[in-house]
Amino acid sequence: MPKFKKLVKVLKKQKRVFIQTHNYPDHDSVASSFGLQQLLKHFKIEASIIYHGEILRDSLQKMIDKLGIELKHHSCFEIDPDDATVIIDAAKGSRNVAELKGKVVAVIDHHQGDSPEDVPYCDIRSDYGACATIIFSYYADLKLEPSKEVATALHAGISFDTHQLTRNVSLVDVETLTMLYRVSDTVLVNSLIKNSIKIDDLPQYKYLLENIKFHHNFAYCYFDNGCNKNLLAILSDYILTLDEIDFVVLSSKYLDEVIFSVRSKTPELPAHFMIQEALNGFGSGGGHIDMAGGRIFNKADFNEEEIYNRFLTQVRLKNSFKIKISDAMQ
Numbered sequence: 001m002p003k004f005k006k007l008v009k010v011l012k013k014q015k016r017v018f019i020q021t022h023n024y025p026d027h028d029s030v031a032s033s034f035g036l037q038q039l040l041k042h043f044k045i046e047a048s049i050i051y052h053g054e055i056l057r058d059s060l061q062k063m064i065d066k067l068g069i070e071l072k073h074h075s076c077f078e079i080d081p082d083d084a085t086v087i088i089d090a091a092k093g094s095r096n097v098a099e100l101k102g103k104v105v106a107v108i109d110h111h112q113g114d115s116p117e118d119v120p121y122c123d124i125r126s127d128y129g130a131c132a133t134i135i136f137s138y139y140a141d142l143k144l145e146p147s148k149e150v151a152t153a154l155h156a157g158i159s160f161d162t163h164q165l166t167r168n169v170s171l172v173d174v175e176t177l178t179m180l181y182r183v184s185d186t187v188l189v190n191s192l193i194k195n196s197i198k199i200d201d202l203p204q205y206k207y208l209l210e211n212i213k214f215h216h217n218f219a220y221c222y223f224d225n226g227c228n229k230n231l232l233a234i235l236s237d238y239i240l241t242l243d244e245i246d247f248v249v250l251s252s253k254y255l256d257e258v259i260f261s262v263r264s265k266t267p268e269l270p271a272h273f274m275i276q277e278a279l280n281g282f283g284s285g286g287g288h289i290d291m292a293g294g295r296i297f298n299k300a301d302f303n304e305e306e307i308y309n310r311f312l313t314q315v316r317l318k319n320s321f322k323i324k325i326s327d328a329m330q
């Protein structure tokens, strides 16, 4: 029996179903939710897509508008404890997912993590570059072709999460993208990718270029005046394009918290472990070997110098280890 049928069985029993993205959703979480919602319709299950936070990027808003994706802030619904929630592109209990009144009955995710025992359906594939790849596998298992809108959304989800097949990508992501490419609106996907920033974002670039610190292959910057989460991610990808840089940490004040975006070009500097280590005792972090995020929940706990030094110590240690290995190999 295809795995997806198990999810259908779980959801058929529910009175009302919500598909919840991670907070401040990105292209992959919205695309995956949309793909799942449309597939559930095939089984006569109606589900509403909800999120917490805001839609921060114009590129994402454009994808939502052009593809007619219906998603609403969770406050638009009166969610009660009997309502069922499917969490997409995040883990149950993660700080990145608002805890709502409904019961979590399913988790579909591609981040590293364990399956919670109290959730009837879990599909966690941490070797995949995008959650959209998992959703497409359901269509493939059922031998159903996604609509042009769903294919376009999933194509965008995979392209954004894997940074156009250059980050945390698996062969399955590539094969999925090849199949989607035949059906999707590639002109729209390309325009979403190419137009990812606005003129209003340029002052943040200026601040970054004026304040970034470099230490050998490590780059670090703290945005004292704040920078939103999605732009911070775009900026860390931008800094990683520097040939000399292997490891980037950008952080910013954001509401009451301090948020972090980490990127790594080399497995010797694993982004997810290094952020966990650096924020230990102050906050939490996680993600993938080449991209990770984190936060300090109370900005009063944030001491910029101490955090910088924690990252720097780890980078120095790991760099010296790397040098020793390469010396030994010569």
Ligand SMILES: [Mn+2]
Binding pocket: 028, 029, 089, 110, 129, 130, 131, 161
């Ligand atoms: Mn994702």
